[in-house]
Amino acid sequence: MAERKVELEVLRYNPETDSEPHFQRYSVSCPEEWVVLDALNHVKETLDPTLSYRWSCHMAVCGSCGMMIDNEPKLACKTFLRDYPGVIRVEPLRHFPIQRDLVTVPDDFIAKLARVKPYLIPKEPRPLEAGEYRQTPAELKRYKQFTLCINCMLCYAACPEYGLIPDYIGPAALSLAHRYNQDSRDGGRGERQEEVASKAGVWECSFVGACSEVCPEHVDPAAAIQQAKIQSTVDWYKEHLMPWLKK
């Protein structure tokens, strides 16, 4: 295995002992094919047990290890050392308060997720005995992509609007609302619109598209938000210009 010397520059902050964050340099010798998370684990095991960060699956599905790597939001378990020839700067995800070191406080995101009612509100309730709802592969495809969000919050760290306007519901939660709105089994769009079409909802997005660029699962939140904007616009016209269409 080809070894390589890696320099990590890691943001450290312990609210009990530090007045402000600072950077700490770690120099480790690693196999070339390691990811940044492997290097952090190596530091924690051999150099500094006090370094704090979240991780679990090491396969880009649990969404724990989002962090800023050389100023870009990344999953540490899928960011390869080979793509970073120089010193690698590692910081907690931007736009979230730092709890400690690389651990952020995700409360705002978690609360916003719940606010968009991200669960099926059935169009027609169905007893279990009646079996599954029919849903064709084409109907599944309409929303499938938006189910793939792992809640890693990279899109919030990338979103300039969220940085400026913390009330903004943000890419992942809006995509999730859109996911249920697009589901052939769901009839809850009206209930979700209160949040989704609000000032803090889709209209806050200025379509920079950074969310989709950083999404490790290719969910394309920007597309979800633009689709939702079109739907909201249609709603508005129906309501204001063609009131007779309203049920």
Added chain:
Amino acid sequence: MESVQADVAIVGAGGAGLRAAIALAQADPGLRIALISKVYPMRSHTCAAEGGAAGVIKPDDSLEHHFNDTVGGGDWLCDQDAVDYLVQEAPKELIQLEHWGCPWSREPNGSVAVRPFGGMKKQRTWFAADKSGFHILHTLFQTSLQFPSIQRFDEFYVTELLVDEGRCAGVVAIEMRSGQMRAFHARAVIIAGGGAGRMFPFTTNGAIKTGDGMALAYRAGVPLKDMEFVQYHPTGLPSTGTLLTEACRGEGGVLLNKNGRRFLQDYGMGPETPLGKPVFKTMELGPRDRVSQAFWQEQKKGNMLPTQWGDAMLLDMRHLGEKTINERLPLVRDMSISYMGVDPVTDPVPVRPVVHYMMGGIDTDMRAATRLPGLHAAGECACVSINGANRLGSNSLTELLVFGRRAALSAIEYLQSGARPAGAAALAAGAAAAQGRIRELMQRSGGGETVAGLRKEMMQTMEQNAGIYRTSEGLAEACAKLSELRRRYRKVELHDKTNVYNTDLLQALELGSMLDCAEAVTQSALARKESRGAHQRLDFTARDDVSFLRHSLAVYSQGDPPRVEYRDVVITRSKPGVRDYSGGGGK
């Protein structure tokens, strides 16, 4: 210490914990439910399950087939009444998830699609591409958000159960964010803490799978059952241990040795089936224990491919074509390219067996209740037992749904049986003692042992001695080593003595859980002098139904290795027979 009053406390918010929480909230909106987890629910390891969940749905299948596959797959160590309950409830639970929005893959007519899996006689694995566990977890988590009675305590690590007068009456936990301890007073507790694969160095399991739930129950006097049965999944990436789902083979992928031979035909799983036309319960659709064991045998013969990470076999999916791989196995393709630099569309992927799942766990009955009144358990941390000596792929996601719900119903039955609330003084004393133990660990100095050092020694001894094939010498050595590590663990010293998100402390506690689980594994394995399912002994190569058609029960004994006791298996109608994976099973 601050306390939280709840009717039911659930420890763990993965598939089983969330399913239990929803069942409780639906059954009685007045119940106060405390859902406590050391991680945010969507980080739970259920998310990493790929292939799917088994449940009879198609007209050519039957509950009896699912029962027989499961019992035979488990080498007759399953409790058959529990398996009956599993297979009967499975379709309802999977339809329930569908009604909650789970994006199951579909047939052209809009009905749910199923795929073949190892050891199954029919197609009965419901799937959502190759991210089935991920979708199940997120569907459950999102569904749970509509129930205000489910109060979540995310990133709280439970250190102990509160027990009063022989009844479980709550838990004590550390809030990671503050380092503060909190007592949860609950009339019933459900443990859904997941498996313990992290005892081993090479595993598909995420970092969080450290057997905490098992250790909680074990230390409170509930035995750990059938712990010697550790499942190796045949196909992990050699570089990282990342799982490549059994669905790779369900969809038609084949396993080759270094000479390009489909070697499973040499280990009783032939005759060779035509490429791209998998036959149920044959060749690559054999059960996981057999396939992993065949790898080991073949490796001994020098027929495996040496790689920089050790010997590997080849998983060849090229004949499936890019379209099928993208549609049905997108994660597998992504992982293979990312972590191995191999695209399964154009090249076979090197793989090797990897620790995946604990068949054993907290001893429960088929109502998910333990012998400690008030305490229930479900999911991988529990052993009902429906998995016996070897779990069939796609039964675990089903299990956590069926028994997650069952645990909730049992907890309600327990509450209704008029269980008295525990005495305030006893609860306060229990919580204070728990806090004292954490304080002692935090303040200890001069011990000289490190978490990373002890953990490494534990992993090495498990890898060397408790793997696919075992011997009495190796197991005895492992037992001695683990006793030593348990003693040295008392001298473990933290580097980090601060309160906020102290992962040094967290890892020390997790190591304590793993050491207890590891000792239960090796002591139970040493005592089981036969070969059955995933427990293979080079010195006792045959199954011995006379002496060992019994569940092992490792009973905690403070300061000493566990005592191993036995209990008869529940056999209702399937007498122990020969496990046939030689082409006859699919007929």
